[in-house]
Amino acid sequence: MKREELLRRIPRVDALCRESCLEGFPQRARTQGVRQVLGDLRQKLLSGERSTIPTPGQLARQARRLLLARRASGLRPVLNCTGVVLHTNLGRAPLSRAAVKAVVGAAGYCNLEYDLDSGRRGSRQDHVEELLCQLTGAQAALVVNNNAAAVLLAVSALSAGREVVVSRGELVEIGGAFRIPEVLQQGGAILREVGTTNRTRLSDYARAMNAQTGLLLKVHPSNYRVVGFTEEVPLRQLCQLGHGHGLPVVADLGSGLLLPACSTLAEEPRVADAVAAGVDAAAFSGDKLLGGPQAGILVGRREAIQRMREHPLARAVRLDKLNLAALEATLRIYLEPGRAVRELPVARMLLLPPEEVKRRATWLQNRLSGQNVHLEIHPTAGRVGGGALPTRMLDSWAVVLEPTHGEAQELEALLRRGRVPVIGRLQQGQLWLDLRTVPQGQLELLAQLVEGALAKLDQPD
DSSP, rough: OOOOHHHTTTTTTHHTTSSGGGSSSHHHHHHHHHHHHHHHHHHHHTTTSSSOOOOOHHHHHHHHHHHHHTTTTTTOOEEOOOSSEEEEEGGGSSOHHHHHHHHHHSSSSOTTTTTTTTEOOOOTTHHHHHHHHHHOOSSEEEEEEHHHHEEEHHHHHHTTTTTTEGGGOOOEEGGGGGGGHHHHHHHEEEEEEESSSSSEEEEHHHHHOOOOOOEEEEEOOOOOOOOOOOOOOOHHHHHHHHHHTTTEEEEEETTBBOOOOOOGTSSSBBBHHHHHHSSEEEEESSSTTTTSSSOHHHHHOOOHHHHHHTTTHHHHHHHHHHHHHHHHHOOOOOOOSTHHHOOHHHHHHHHHHHHHHHHHHHHHHHHHSSSEEEEEEEEEEEEEETTTEEEEEEEEEEEEEEEEESHHHHHHHHHTTSSSSSSEEEEEEEEEGGGSSOOOHHHHHHHHHHHHHHHTTSSSO
16 A cells, blocks of 8 residues: 555544543543654654554554553652662662651641740751761761762862862762762862872872862762772871861761661771761761661761851752651661661661572562463672662572563563553563562562563553
8 A cells, every 4th residue: 555545544633532442531631642643653654664554443542551651750659670779760768667657747837947845946957966966976967958969068168269188089970970079169169189099198188288278078989999909098097187287077978877887888988987087077878878868968076067057058958848857767767776777678678688589589480470471580689779889799589581472671661661660670681570679568569560561461552
């Protein structure tokens, strides 16, 4: 059939809009969806990609899928089957039940900046400052909206217009093109590099200090490691040098660790250790190893924190009430020994024994047996994620799926676009679902979603 004849046979928009599968959608949305489907069909016919026209029912079902996808756009809960615990693209740390409850409670009116005892205006920082000081040993604390903002505020308040001395091996870039040199520039400071990429000594810092020096900065290389012939200055020695010359010392710790010491997290710097070393301010994230909401947390000496608190930038980067509520609830969990390991999802996933992950993988394999899919369980390696412990692999287990009808890529796409998206990973033509990052209570839901996706593989458009 000639192209012109095919184009004439494309159904009318109003006719397709009356198809029963599109009932329930607003007329305007229905019309837009149908027009897009017909427009795509027209382009494929003109380019020679298609030589036939789907039935009206098939075209209407395509429009329905499009409209459902649009309706489901925006933030949605997903099942993380990647094995990456702090997956930045999936929102990093999932909140504890206590934190979620606190967010709901603060969603309406709350005493955000109101002192209930005096009946006068209060500070939003009061809700978390005492907790942070108690947990870290700091004299004072301040929270802002993320760690980049925390570092920017520290530099702006303590060293604007002056030099910031930092090792060349710590001029890091993390996700989203966040670069330490550019943060210093935005903070009005002048970068003074010392040492080399792999070796920096205390004498390098000492030689760099002059009348224009504003502060000494130490940055934890969150998402990479330099190994081999290396040397760096311990934070305590850097603090002694800086304070001996009347200079403040700031440490960007990256993730920030409050969890009890264990072999899995041994490489990550602990916030309390940085405070004990004498830093004027230590900056770290709230939504990584801490296991809370997105936040930039500053703890340290009272004078330095007060200068940041009074800086005009502090208001521009302050934390909102919902994240403050979640952060307070998260910090309270740390007050009771052992409670963090039991109640924080991040801690549970990081410390989950491999044999427990294997048990979950075996359960899912047995649950899905009899479906149109070849199933195996394999050992695999998960990651901490979020820029923390980049060389640390987490022994884990995955269910590996190969559909008997269709391809693994099709199954992955169906799961990713499902009513509750399932995010796995494709490897060598197989779909791997790592069970380390799937809570026990979500296994049945995961099984149901996989069953539904497998059933759709046999369905025509």
